[in-house]
Amino acid sequence: MNGPPSSLIVRAIGVSRQFTMPAGPVTAVRDVTLEIGAGEHAAIRGPSGCGKSTLLHMLGCVDSPTAGTLLFDGQDVSSLSDAARSRLRLRQIGFVFQRFFLLPMLTAAENVELPQAEAGAARDDRTRRTRELLEFVGLGARSDHRPSQLSGGEMQRVAIARALANRPRLLLADEPTGELDQSTGEQIAALLDRVNADGTALVIVTHDGVLADRARRVLMMKDGRIERESTR
Amino acid sequence: MPSVLSIVLLALAVTAPSTQDGEAPPILVTRQLAASEGLEQGQIIRLAPDSRGEGGRPFRIAGVYEPVPDPARLGTLPREVRLHLPDLLALTRLPDVPAGTEYVEAINIALVDPAEARNFARDLNARMPGVSARPAAEAAGSGATFQVLRRFHLAIALVTIIASTVFLLALTIMLVDERRETVGLLRLIGLPVRRILVQIFLEGLLIATAGGLIGLLLASASESLINAFFQWRYDTALVFVRITPYVAAACLAVAVPLGTIATVTASWVLLRRNALRLARR
Amino acid sequence: MKALGFAWRSLVRQPARAALGILGVAAVGALLFDMLLLSEGLVTSMRDLLDRTGYDIRVTATEALPGRGPRVTGASGTADALGALPHVRSAIAIRLADARLEGDGGVPLQVGFQGVAGGPGRPWTVLRGRDVQRPGEVVINEGIAGQRGLGPGDRMIFRPACDAESDAPPAVTLEIAGVAEFPFEAVNEGIAAGMLETIDTACGTGGRDEADLILVASTGDTDAAAAAAAALRPDLHAVTNSEVIERFSESGFTYFRQISAVLSAVTITFALLLITVLLTVSVNQRLGEIAALRALGLSQQRVVANVFCESALIVGAGGLLSLPLGILLAVWLDRILKSMPGLPAEMHFFVFQADALVLQVALLATTAVLAALYPMRIVARLPIAETLRNEVVS
Numbered sequence: 029m030n031g032p033p034s035s036l037i038v039r040a041i042g043v044s045r046q047f048t049m050p051a052g053p054v055t056a057v058r059d060v061t062l063e064i065g066a067g068e069h070a071a072i073r074g075p076s077g078c079g080k081s082t083l084l085h086m087l088g089c090v091d092s093p094t095a096g097t098l099l100f101d102g103q104d105v106s107s108l109s110d111a112a113r114s115r116l117r118l119r120q121i122g123f124v125f126q127r128f129f130l131l132p133m134l135t136a137a138e139n140v141e142l143p144q145a146e147a148g149a150a151r152d153d154r155t156r157r158t159r160e161l162l163e164f165v166g167l168g169a170r171s172d173h174r175p176s177q178l179s180g181g182e183m184q185r186v187a188i189a190r191a192l193a194n195r196p197r198l199l200l201a202d203e204p205t206g207e208l209d210q211s212t213g214e215q216i217a218a219l220l221d222r223v224n225a226d227g228t229a230l231v232i233v234t235h236d237g238v239l240a241d242r243a244r245r246v247l248m249m250k251d252g253r254i255e256r257e258s259t260r
Numbered sequence: 261m262p263s264v265l266s267i268v269l270l271a272l273a274v275t276a277p278s279t280q281d282g283e284a285p286p287i288l289v290t291r292q293l294a295a296s297e298g299l300e301q302g303q304i305i306r307l308a309p310d311s312r313g314e315g316g317r318p319f320r321i322a323g324v325y326e327p328v329p330d331p332a333r334l335g336t337l338p339r340e341v342r343l344h345l346p347d348l349l350a351l352t353r354l355p356d357v358p359a360g361t362e363y364v365e366a367i368n369i370a371l372v373d374p375a376e377a378r379n380f381a382r383d384l385n386a387r388m389p390g391v392s393a394r395p396a397a398e399a400a401g402s403g404a405t406f407q408v409l410r411r412f413h414l415a416i417a418l419v420t421i422i423a424s425t426v427f428l429l430a431l432t433i434m435l436v437d438e439r440r441e442t443v444g445l446l447r448l449i450g451l452p453v454r455r456i457l458v459q460i461f462l463e464g465l466l467i468a469t470a471g472g473l474i475g476l477l478l479a480s481a482s483e484s485l486i487n488a489f490f491q492w493r494y495d496t497a498l499v500f501v502r503i504t505p506y507v508a509a510a511c512l513a514v515a516v517p518l519g520t521i522a523t524v525t526a527s528w529v530l531l532r533r534n535a536l537r538l539a540r541r
Numbered sequence: 542m543k544a545l546g547f548a549w550r551s552l553v554r555q556p557a558r559a560a561l562g563i564l565g566v567a568a569v570g571a572l573l574f575d576m577l578l579l580s581e582g583l584v585t586s587m588r589d590l591l592d593r594t595g596y597d598i599r600v601t602a603t604e605a606l607p608g609r610g611p612r613v614t615g616a617s618g619t620a621d622a623l624g625a626l627p628h629v630r631s632a633i634a635i636r637l638a639d640a641r642l643e644g645d646g647g648v649p650l651q652v653g654f655q656g657v658a659g660g661p662g663r664p665w666t667v668l669r670g671r672d673v674q675r676p677g678e679v680v681i682n683e684g685i686a687g688q689r690g691l692g693p694g695d696r697m698i699f700r701p702a703c704d705a706e707s708d709a710p711p712a713v714t715l716e717i718a719g720v721a722e723f724p725f726e727a728v729n730e731g732i733a734a735g736m737l738e739t740i741d742t743a744c745g746t747g748g749r750d751e752a753d754l755i756l757v758a759s760t761g762d763t764d765a766a767a768a769a770a771a772a773l774r775p776d777l778h779a780v781t782n783s784e785v786i787e788r789f790s791e792s793g794f795t796y797f798r799q800i801s802a803v804l805s806a807v808t809i810t811f812a813l814l815l816i817t818v819l820l821t822v823s824v825n826q827r828l829g830e831i832a833a834l835r836a837l838g839l840s841q842q843r844v845v846a847n848v849f850c851e852s853a854l855i856v857g858a859g860g861l862l863s864l865p866l867g868i869l870l871a872v873w874l875d876r877i878l879k880s881m882p883g884l885p886a887e888m889h890f891f892v893f894q895a896d897a898l899v900l901q902v903a904l905l906a907t908t909a910v911l912a913a914l915y916p917m918r919i920v921a922r923l924p925i926a927e928t929l930r931n932e933v934v935s
Contacts, residue, residue: 118838
């Protein structure tokens with residue numbers, strides 16, 4: 029998808045995030061202003077400890093800025109209750125983690141079904157959607173396998189399917205290829221491209237230059253600030 | 261005070277008449293009886309051998325005494341009075357029984373050397389047919405009730421040990437599981453299973469010994485609390501809990517091997533897994 | 542997937558840990574159940590035994606146990622007078638004595654002897670043969686019948702040990718009319734019973750007419766019957782079965798009630814610690830997963846409910862298992878305690894009571910809630926972003 033975002037999903041206005049540490053306060057993100065629109069494909073890069081993941085967590089409403097304003101769909105996230113934020117994440121945002129975080133006691137299908145069940149989807153709808161998603165990520169035949177029976181790449185594909193379960197408008201991925209070999213990482217990158225091509229806005233935090241280069245917009249961070257931004 | 265007080269009359273000793281004519285003979289009453297009936301030293305009370313109070317005689321309370329704690333009568337108020345034996349016989353003798361024909365149930369004898377009790381009893385039995393002499397320890401019975409209580413407590417202890425073992429195993433499995441990555445890495449860098457097990461064994465031994473000792477300290481601290489509670493509850497001087505060296509040693513003898521075995525067993529289960537699987541999250 | 546199903550899958554994920562948790566709860570739950578049974582078991586058993594005698598008031602000359610204090614004088618007349626009172630159906634006087642059963646040249650058997658006057662009822666139940674009808678006849682219990690091979694129609698030689706003040710009476714020969722069951726007989730205890738005249742004659746105290754107690758059966762209003770008995774003989778103590786139970790509760794075997802209270806508290810604390818530690822460690826090992834679930838949109842209540850359901854499942858399964866285990870344990874412990882000398886064979890320390898079961902369920906449910914509080918707090922206050930970051934760094 030090319031061109032400017034058709035509508036704004038999340039907007040950060042001068043957000044900062046400070047942590048209280050034993051040695052004194054540490055500011056992980058400083059005065060960042062950023063907008064992510066529908067269907068956008070952005071990558072956040074930067075050295076370790078530059079605040080990439082913290083920014084991603086704030087965009088995903090799992091963390092709150094200590095300064096600045098974060099608007100999701102025009103609504104100030106800081107005014108939302110914990111339950112409202114949970115609902116927001118459940119229905120509007122998908123997360124993919126470096127370490128997958130699949131529930132080991134559930135099968136691939138059950139992992140994908142879990143957020144749908146939480147969102148109150150009907151059983152038949154859940155089953156159909158889960159099948160579609162697992163087919164989409166190329167694991168239709170392994171829906172009954174538990175995470176321990178899957179490879180790292182397969183686990184991450186299940187994690188992506190799980191993140192897409194409730195048709196989120198925004199998918200956030202934190203080092204999605206960090207634990208995978210190059211070949212498997214490329215497969216995951218291609219999969220994420222397909223997700224974005226289907227209209228889901230995608231923000232990826234990564235060290236992987238190849239993965240970042242697939243994004244249309246690349247944000248370079250350093251010392252908690254967006255130092256540079258490039259678009260393709 | 262009830263019209264007739266039911267009490268246990270205890271004769272003190274065979275003595276000469278305890279009083280001069282006309283004076284009420286002296287008696288001792290238990291602290292508990294004095295407290296419950298409001299009796300005081302110097303007070304004159306009447307004691308009677310039957311429920312109607314017939315044949316009752318006056319007695320002077322010469323003092324209040326603390327009865328020897330009797331575990332068999334736990335929970336009952338020791339309403340007891342001690343009389344001189346002639347006073348007791350005079351009080352309880354039936355009208356048609358001539359004086360001097362009474363008998364007593366038992367004679368307690370204090371030996372110079374208590375260790376000679378068994379020999380003394382044997383000699384007495386041989387010399388005086390019709391008399392049954394037994395060392396006090398045996399005369400008190402085999403303590404069957406307390407043997408039964410002991411077995412009951414042991415049974416409870418056994419169940420507690422089983423529950424503790426389960427608890428301990430669950431804990432050690434969790435603790436070992438928390439360190440699975442470390443164990444996996446140690447295996448991967450070439451440490452043999454035996455070496456890791458020895459290390460875990462020593463660690464388990466240390467923890468179990470420390471746990472056992474802390475348990476004993478806790479038990480010692482609670483000993484006086486439990487005794488104080490039950491002594492208050494039953495108004496007795498009996499000791500309910502006593503941590504003897506034997507009990508302490510028995511506790512350690514159970515706890516230390518149990519703790520060590522639980523640790524090693526849980527670790528052994530973990531170590532049997534593939535090292536790569538252990539190291540992988 | 543509902544919280545309960547999710548909790549079940551979480552437990553099954555680590556079967557050894559879950560099984561040990563459930564077993565631990567089952568073991569302490571069984572002990573707790575038994576302690577709850579023990580706390581009221583003796584009293585319940587005693588009440589049952591007293592009720593089985595068919596008499597609801599005991600009249601004695603002393604507050605002490607029968608046989609340990611002064612006797613009721615004019616026993617036969619008093620029993621008759623009591624039996625004629627309004628609210629009273631019948632009254633019998635009972636005198637107790639020890640006796641030595643001789644014969645066959647074997648070792649004499651020490652037995653208890655009861656003599657009764659009044660009626661028409663008897664404080665025993667005839668199992669074989671017939672009841673005593675005249676002086677010189679006795680019924681014996683299975684203890685004597687079994688040990689001496691005696692039965693209805695046989696004769697036996699008795700040497701009673703009556704009162705300390707009387708001379709040693711001569712042996713008497715009595716005819717066995719039947720074999721009877723006595724409510725308070727101890728295991729292997731020999732008991733023989735006949736008319737009051739029989740024991741009086743045997744003891745050589747024929748003219749004395751004394752009894753250790755008089756049992757009174759009311760027509761229904763026990764308190765009124767007891768009041769009437771007390772009014773008839775103010776010098777005697779008329780105590781209803783309820784009052785006996787009350788006194789028994791206050792003094793007799795309160796040790797068991799106390800120890801059951803202490804052990805109940807200890808076992809509950811033990812269970813609480815066990816489950817709290819299990820859940821806390823389990824939750825701590827899954828913090829990353831829980832944070833990820835929260836990031837995916839699962840609500841705080843949902844993840845807290847999962848932890849609570851895990852606690853409920855462990856305690857529920859352990860609690861269910863604790864009941865059969867507790868019953869088996871109670872049978873074993875009861876057998877140990879019943880070997881105390883002199884206890885009635887039909888008396889039990891562990892008696893099933895619905896109240897105890899309800900209390901057990903309530904205590905375990907409270908334990909499940911309390912045990913889950915700390916791990917639930919961990920989950921509820923879990924900082925999602927920080928946990929995810931820590932998981933990656935670790």
